[in-house]
Amino acid sequence: MRVSRQKAMENRRRIVDAAARLFRGEGFDGVGVDAIMKEAELTHGGFYGHFASKDALMAEAMAHAVERSTAWQERLDSLSELVTGYLSDRHRADRANGCVVAALGADVARQAPALRRTVATGIRRQVDRIVTLLKHGTPAARRRRAIATYAGMVGALTLARAVDDPALAREILAAARETFGKEAS
Amino acid sequence: MRVSRQKAMENRRRIVDAAARLFRGEGFDGVGVDAIMKEAELTHGGFYGHFASKDALMAEAMAHAVERSTAWQERLDSLSELVTGYLSDRHRADRANGCVVAALGADVARQAPALRRTVATGIRRQVDRIVTLLKHGTPAARRRRAIATYAGMVGALTLARAVDDPALAREILAAARETFGKEAS
DNA sequence: TGTACATCAGTGAACGCGCGTTCACTGATGTAC
């Protein structure tokens, strides 16, 4: 049964959005086209009217997720706010709506160039954003510091999620918050 | 055709070793039982004489990889050596023989408790190891610093591998080496 | 030490299932008059 062009565009957006969440939550291989379409309240057959392949959707979903997460942090205006939010227990528990790199980091390295380029763009933007939140040092030192801070954030969240011991997970997040949350002079 | 008990044990070890490398290189879902057995120079049918399931091998392969990487770093005796080696271009390019957490971090979070517990043990050991390399500060401060340093190492390697731009990858590794390689007072 | 038989590590065909993808079909939408 045909659907209005506007509704079709909305459906497409819903598929990308569902994919962006499900991929982060379960990994690229952990989610099938069928599950994504079901999440978007459609049937799997219609998928290929919107996308050339699952790979194509993966790339588009990553672009969507990167866009969203960048938009989200525009509102933050201090390093400690950014770090505290990123290294929160809430973010640790909610892979599906969180940072793409922490949710899919190792998987991204094995994906097609187009997808990796998209993620690289997101990383660059995140680093630039942190640079603007740093107040001390030369531009080069601030950039270096921003990269190390972002690396620390991603690594701490990855470690906290990998570990099965809640106490250790909390300790990791707390240690990283204290280390990366304030700008050491 | 039957094989001596000693040879059978050696075969089992070869399967675990091949699995540890292949899983890190291609991800848990990226490698099949067939590929692992072929890498170990056996046929896939014999697999279930050694292991109850692919999941069981995954857990054992992680234990093996954690053991090996811990043994490897025993030889290092300074923080800068450890950090420089970890954040080298060689390690970035060689996922299959490198750090388990950087190679499979996000995937580990989705695995069975037994596997996550094994990885947690490896993480604890790595943190303890870094603590012994730190010279300044109270025990609590050193532990905090060790966790943050390990997080920075894992995150930087993850970012460098995710990115498709070699120049950016090198910049990330260099920034992290400078930041985490020397013990800030 | 040698022989006869039981054991069992490894082989390769086969099974069942899930997943990515295709396709004939449906019926509401969009358009031409």
Added chain:
DNA sequence: TGTACATCAGTGAACGCGCGTTCACTGATGTAC
């Protein structure tokens, strides 16, 4: 503005392939005498 037809978004069955797992079989190893 209303009617007739073409278009095409979405449906659901089906296909083919790969993967985890099973199983009957093989033949060298291990053991009992």
